Amino acid sequence: MAKPMEKYTWRDLNVGCVIDEPGSSLEYKTGDWRNLLPVTDYSKCTKCGLCWLFCPDNAMKPKDDGFFGPDLDYCKGCGICAQECKFAAIQMVEDKK
Amino acid sequence: MKKVGIEVSLAIAEAAKLARVEVVSAYPITPQTHIVEHLAELVADGELEAAYLNVESEHSALSACVGAAAAGARTFTSTSAQGLELMHEILFIASSLRLPIVMVLVNRALSAPLSIWGDHSDVMAARDCGWIMLFCENGQEAVDSVIMAYRIGEDRRVLLPVAVNIDGFTLSHVIEPVEFPDQELVDSFLPPYKPLFTLNPERPVTMGAYGMPEIYTEAKYAQEMAILNSKAVIKEVMEEFGKVFKRNYRVVETYNLENSELAFLALGSINENIKTAIDILKAKGTNVGLISLRLYRPFPSEELLEVLKNVKRLMVVERAMPQGATNSPLFNELSAFAFHNGLNIIMENYIAGLGGRDVDPQEFVNIALNPFKKDGKLNYKIIGVRE
Amino acid sequence: MKIFKTLERYMEKPDAEYIASGHRACQGCAEVLALRLAFKVLGKDTILAMATGCMEIISTPLPLTCWRLPWIHIAFENTAAVASGIESAIRILTQKGKLENKKINIVGIAGDGGTSDIGFQALSGALERGHRLIYICLDNEAYMNTGIQRSSSTPYGAFTTTSPPGKKSIGQSTWKKDMPKIAAAHNIPYVATACPSYPYDLFNKVKKAKEVNGPAYLHILSVCPTGWRIPSEMAIEYGRLAVRSGVFPLYEVENGVYRITFKPESLIPVKDYIKGQGRFRHLTDKEISEIQDRVNKDWERLTKLCEITKA
Structure with missing residues (x-):
């Protein structure tokens, strides 16, 4: 876990400010940005995976049962998955978080 | 070798x-x-x-x-x-x-x-x-x-x-x-x-x-x-x-600085000409030294202080214009350095050798013998400029 | 996952993600999507040099990074030069036995400003020198990172904050610079246009770029909902409309041979692409038909290039 920026002293930084924890941005939860939430009607879903393919945030994740579901930590609610679903299986609904 | x-x-x-x-x-x-x-x-x-x-x-x-x-x-x-x-x-x-x-x-x-x-x-x-x-x-x-x-x-x-x-x-x-x-x-x-x-x-x-x-x-x-x-x-x-x-280098080099209260300070190959002038002066009985910064960044403060300890008058020769500043770049830095370290040294700013202009060692001899006194607008003297 | 099976034709690990979530791209950003998809094909053995721009600024606020590939950002105008340096270093260090002898993809990435304007010279130099690198231009048709200023890649008539329409202005008053053809004029082995709205076409092209021996240039239309003033969910659809209208044809130039890789049966009217985009809202029918004429001519020219360069 990286600590918050304001806690860093100059000694805590790597030489040249190199970041050696690949993918550490996972700590930053962009789910907060979301107003709309994708909700899948699994009776319509064919598990085609287009929602996963087109998600700019890699927030539509494959699940064990073969379906895909949003990762609420990162889904920004852009609505691409709902728009691109060929089977109209995904609806964007107001996110009452 | x-x-x-x-x-x-x-x-x-x-x-x-x-x-x-x-x-x-x-x-x-x-x-x-x-x-x-x-x-x-x-x-x-x-x-x-x-x-x-x-x-x-x-x-x-x-x-x-x-x-x-x-x-x-x-x-x-x-x-x-x-x-x-x-x-x-x-x-x-x-x-x-x-x-x-x-x-x-x-x-x-x-x-x-x-x-x-x-x-x-x-x-x-x-x-x-x-x-x-x-x-x-x-x-x-x-x-x-x-x-x-x-x-x-x-x-x-x-x-x-x-x-x-x-x-x-x-x-x-x-x-x-x-x-x-x-x-x-x-x-x-x-x-x-x-x-x-x-x-x-x-x-x-x-x-x-x-x-x-x-x-x-x-x-x-x-x-x-x-x-x-x-x-x-x-x-x-x-x-x-x-x-x-078997070749020794120091971050600050000196030439004939021992027992000399008068010194030049410069960077680079112009120092070879200054050394010639120093030799001429020495032959005439005037003892002048040279301080050469081999290391410029980081600024060698402690080493410079050490060599400046007996210097009373320092002639800084620079191959760059002030461009509207009070003095040329290295001189400004040395002024601040002298001030912060409480040095009581008379410092003179000479600008020479711009755009490849040759500087005759005799010019440095003249400087050493005739200190620059500010009389006009400029805080420095440009050697050989035709006004 | 059946989609993973399909994707295995193009990539080793379809489920590998080289850009971690938690990046700060706008909602519906098709630019970061383009990279996400391209990297799936490029795979782990890839080094990225990236110009200043949206993708740089959304990805690396110290002390966090979303990159899972080695990545370097130096400045705005020099991506191709930085990538050249990396490629040269890897080549010589491998030759000297200091690095394991394996193929590493060296990829330079910049936006349309970083490519067609400020990075133009460095890019031309790198292409001419023949480094084995892939250059990706992510074209969202303006300086979006600094707040939607026009670039030489902004289309005619578009609103940007520095090409505002007004009583004496149509908006952007110049036609989009044709970067892919300029890249092709360097006689490099591979040039292609792509768009994440056509992912399989994009996969194919990244795969080819990866395999050629010499510079490859990929010009990817990256729909920007923020700058184009469209709803975020429409990012993929507008990419499609750009392609289907002939505004942004998908083609490749392989060793000088032009080939359109997605040829619609008939082009849809340019108006269908333009309407609905806030940046073109002010255009009159007459102005739109002027754009239509230009698109027709460009399409015809491209078709002819395909014919005359055919082996």
């Missing part, structure tokens, strides 16, 4: 070869060209196993060095004047990313008017970019400095780029006797570059991230600590160089 007569530019290329540089990236500009031409020959003849990039600008020359150094290669570039200014943006980034690139800066005047000849207006405009800066007075120093520059820059306690300054034409294009160290000895002094972080898919790192206000100050402070702390390493490397190669 015997001395050979060689053009200093070619000698510098040979030094880069001895340092086993792996990526050379450069763009031609007078008076730097002979260095990179000779390196191109060495690569073409298979004498130096390196990638040679004929880039399309100096900006790209340094950018490619940054990329290559980040990927783990020992890199070399060289430029002058306008080329350095075109690189300017990347100078800061090379030092902030802590990449030990070595650049030989063949000092030349800045346009306009266009001048291919030597002075220090180029390096003075780039003096505060976070690079270690060395100045050389002769060909041997240039060769030795290139080898030392890699050892200094690549030291894990340093990791900074190093600029080796040599004067355009008056040093770069003259033939001098130079002693080249044996490759074996250089190899023992300068082991292969072992970078701390590299762009390697096996261990992905992010280089060149951006800093929000909460972290930028700490990032810059860390860099400042690195360049300040580098001085100890530079001195250590110079000392070891002396042991291995």
Whole structure:
């Protein structure tokens, strides 16, 4: 876990400010940005995976049962998955978080 | 090891070869060209196993060095004047990313008017970019400095780029006797570059991230600590160089300074002319010394204080214009330095040798005997200007 | 996952993600999507050099990074030069036995400003020198990172903050610079246009770029909902409309041979692409028909290029 920026002293930084924890941005939860939430009607879903393919945030994740579901930590609610679903299986609904 | 007569530019290329540089990236500009031409020959003849990039600008020359150094290669570039200014943006980034690139800066005047000849207006405009800066007075120093520059820059306690300054034409294009160290000895002094972080898919790192206000100050402070702390390493490397190669260097050099209350201070090859003047003065019974900053960045404060302890009058000779400042760049810095250290020294600012103008040693004799007194608007005297 | 099976034709690990979530791209950003998809094909053995721009600024606020590939950012105008340096270093270090001998993709990435304007010279130099690198231009048709200023890649008539329409201005008054053809004029082995709205076409092209021996240039239309003033969910659809209208044809130039890789049976009217985009809202029918004429001519020219360069 990286600590918050304001806690860093100059000694805590790597030489040249190199970041050696690949993918550490996972700590930053962009789910907060979301107003709309994708909700899948699994009776319509064919598990085609287009929602996963087109998600700019890699927030539509494959699940064990073969379906895909949003990762609420990162889904920004852009609505691409709902728009691109060929089977109209995904609806964007107001996110009452 | 015997001395050979060689053009200093070619000698510098040979030094880069001895340092086993792996990526050379450069763009031609007078008076730097002979260095990179000779390196191109060495690569073409298979004498130096390196990638040679004929880039399309100096900006790209340094950018490619940054990329290559980040990927783990020992890199070399060289430029002058306008080329350095075109690189300017990347100078800061090379030092902030802590990449030990070595650049030989063949000092030349800045346009306009266009001048291919030597002075220090180029390096003075780039003096505060976070690079270690060395100045050389002769060909041997240039060769030795290139080898030392890699050892200094690549030291894990340093990791900074190093600029080796040599004067355009008056040093770069003259033939001098130079002693080249044996490759074996250089190899023992300068082991292969072992970078701390590299762009390697096996261990992905992010280089060149951006800093929000909460972290930028700490990032810059860390860099400042690195360049300040580098001085100890530079001195250590110079000392070891002396042991291995039997040529001794110090960060601040002096000439005839013992028992002298009067001293010149200057950078680079103009010091050879000043030394001639000092010899003339000595023959006439006037004792004058010379202080030469071989190391300019980090500023060698303690070492300078030490040599200034008996000096009462200091004549600072600079090859750059103030450009609207109170005085020329090095003089301003020395004034602040003297003030902060409570030095009671009369300091005079002389500007000479602009755009390749020759300075007769007699001029320095005259200065020493007739101190500059401010009588007009200027806080400095330009030697030989026709008013 | 059946989609993973399909994707295995193009990539080793379809489920590998080289850009971690938590990046700060706008909602519906098709630019970061383009990279996400391209990297799936490029795979682990890849080094990225990236110009200043949206993708740089959304990805690396110290001390966090979303990159899982080695990545370096130096400045705005020098990506191709930085990538050249990396490529040269890897080549010589491998030759000297200091690095394991395996193929590494060296990829330079910049936006349309970083490519067609400020990075143009460095790019031309790198292409001419023949480095084995892939250059990706992510074209969102303006300086979006600094707040939607026009670039030479902004289309005619578009609103940007520095090409505002007004009583004496149509908006952007110049036609989009044709970067892919300029890249092709360097006679490099591979040039292609692509768009994440056509992912399989994009996969194919990244795969080819990866395999050629020499520079490859990929010009990817990256729909920007923020700058184009469209709803975020429409990012993929507008990419499709750009392609289907002929505004942004998908083609490749392989060793000088032009080939359209997606040829619609008939082009849809340009108006269908333009309407609905806030940046074109002010255009009159007459102005739109002027754009239509230009698109027709460009399409015809491209078709002819395909014919005359055919082996």
